[in-house]
Amino acid sequence: MTALDLSSPVAVVGTGTMGQGIAQVALVAGHPVRLYDAVPGRAGQAAAAIGARLDRLVEKDRLTAADRDAARARLRPADDLAELADCALVVEAVLERLDVKQDLFKAVEGVVADDCLLATNTSSLSVTAIGGALRNPGRLVGLHFFNPAPLLPLVEVVSGFATDVTSATRAYETARAWGKTPVACADTPGFIVNRIARPFYAEAFAVLESQAADPATIDAVLRESGGFRMGAFELTDLIGQDVNESVTHSVWQSFFQDVRFTPSLAQRRLVESGRLGRKSGHGWYDYGDGAERPEPHTAEKERPPAYVVVEGDLGPAAELTALIREAGITVREEEEDHGTRLVLPGGGQLVLADGQTSGEFRDVVYFDLALDYRRATRVALSASQDTAPRTLAEAIGLFQALGKDVSVIGDVPGMIVARTVARVVDLAHDAVAKGAATEEDVDTAMRLGVNYPLGPFEWSRRLGRSWAYDLLDDLHLRDPSGRYAPSLALYRHAYAGEKREGAS
Numbered sequence: 001m002t003a004l005d006l007s008s009p010v011a012v013v014g015t016g017t018m019g020q021g022i023a024q025v026a027l028v029a030g031h032p033v034r035l036y037d038a039v040p041g042r043a044g045q046a047a048a049a050i051g052a053r054l055d056r057l058v059e060k061d062r063l064t065a066a067d068r069d070a071a072r073a074r075l076r077p078a079d080d081l082a083e084l085a086d087c088a089l090v091v092e093a094v095l096e097r098l099d100v101k102q103d104l105f106k107a108v109e110g111v112v113a114d115d116c117l118l119a120t121n122t123s124s125l126s127v128t129a130i131g132g133a134l135r136n137p138g139r140l141v142g143l144h145f146f147n148p149a150p151l152l153p154l155v156e157v158v159s160g161f162a163t164d165v166t167s168a169t170r171a172y173e174t175a176r177a178w179g180k181t182p183v184a185c186a187d188t189p190g191f192i193v194n195r196i197a198r199p200f201y202a203e204a205f206a207v208l209e210s211q212a213a214d215p216a217t218i219d220a221v222l223r224e225s226g227g228f229r230m231g232a233f234e235l236t237d238l239i240g241q242d243v244n245e246s247v248t249h250s251v252w253q254s255f256f257q258d259v260r261f262t263p264s265l266a267q268r269r270l271v272e273s274g275r276l277g278r279k280s281g282h283g284w285y286d287y288g289d290g291a292e293r294p295e296p297h298t299a300e301k302e303r304p305p306a307y308v309v310v311e312g313d314l315g316p317a318a319e320l321t322a323l324i325r326e327a328g329i330t331v332r333e334e335e336e337d338h339g340t341r342l343v344l345p346g347g348g349q350l351v352l353a354d355g356q357t358s359g360e361f362r363d364v365v366y367f368d369l370a371l372d373y374r375r376a377t378r379v380a381l382s383a384s385q386d387t388a389p390r391t392l393a394e395a396i397g398l399f400q401a402l403g404k405d406v407s408v409i410g411d412v413p414g415m416i417v418a419r420t421v422a423r424v425v426d427l428a429h430d431a432v433a434k435g436a437a438t439e440e441d442v443d444t445a446m447r448l449g450v451n452y453p454l455g456p457f458e459w460s461r462r463l464g465r466s467w468a469y470d471l472l473d474d475l476h477l478r479d480p481s482g483r484y485a486p487s488l489a490l491y492r493h494a495y496a497g498e499k500r501e502g503a504s
Contacts, residue, residue, distance in 0.1 A: 004117070004170065004174045005088075009032040009087045011033070020049055028054075029177065030074075091143060092118075105120075123144055143157060144157075156191045185445075192446070197449075210412050211410060215233035216293070222417060234285065240279055241267060248263045297407050299400075302393045311342075316352065316463050317373060342398075348394065350395050353419070355472065356478075357411050359384035366382045377403075379399045383411065384411045425463075426487050439457045465495075470494070
């Protein structure tokens, strides 16, 4: 099954920001495009707005004047659904309400030909449920574009329970012909991106709710240590707190209130207060005129230790050994069978976040996971009230000697980056095991859809088979609500090949 022929008209129903973006993508690809909106005059306004954006592309040398003129000639507002009768594909981008989408597609189905492909751009509703109202649900597929559609490459191609393979294949190939990167997924709550991305927000909010760190510090650690393009607080301010919370709530409800997807009370209060982010002028941060962005907590300068003792294999933090030597600090390496840690001159220990807390040990400072310790510009440390001041000072001085800013946060298990990555990896393994998508498509979706520095399976391979499972298992012991219980899929991945004696 091949992509739609470029001579085939494409209709977009719903002319808001997303509808206009999808129409522009189809138009620039070469299709005749019909625009329809239930509100009189909206389709004409949308066509004018698209034309203005095409003009800007010409000004930026991203489109020739001739191609712009040809595209404008192919764009036509429609006053009535009947004008979509000759379309080979109808994409809806209307209100995120099941009844609205069902009614629309029932009306469209009565107008278009039997072989017309129908597509919903829903981000949170069930494609299966939308198609359940149709005479022929087999031709309905999800085409979930990401905003802004002309710029972001990812399109999730979602097959509902009744979607025909030929429909999904044609939609996939058409998206690819439009210059997009399609990924195939089943009709599960949140599809790929909105399902697997929930912990990125949820764990940041949980750290805030535990009073372990403020939003500016958490965001800085996620960016400067975790390698994420934006922190969770600034990103949800950009998305809109109401929009982000609505998606979280939808996924949570769709999974029958699975505790792994529980919404944040702190975010609920923010939405209730009307602080919706950039669009309202205030969210987690203040965007008013003259407002100053809060600075992350950064530790004062401390003297570096004269030496450190490296015991065991530091695993994901192994690169620290070379960095410490390059900083002129003596490194003594010792084999160790019962742990991996850095021992400081005062006798205290520096340990990579593992789901436990500093308060459980005599004199331990934890340090957070980094995407790349050499390139990271900030590292988070956590210590309990019983940690010796000298140990914390030596730990701070050590990372400062490596050229890192240091943020000291509260004594929370898994810290910030480590718990976030572990949960994302877990949800990814669980999704693939349940047939939502392939590993390759999950990694592609998370890199392109939300700009993660690595896909979850790339993280998993880099960190080691059992790293995420062991960290979450530790967290689950300290919070047995089920939120951190590792999935069976992650357990199987972590301990594949290990055999025990048979049951007696």
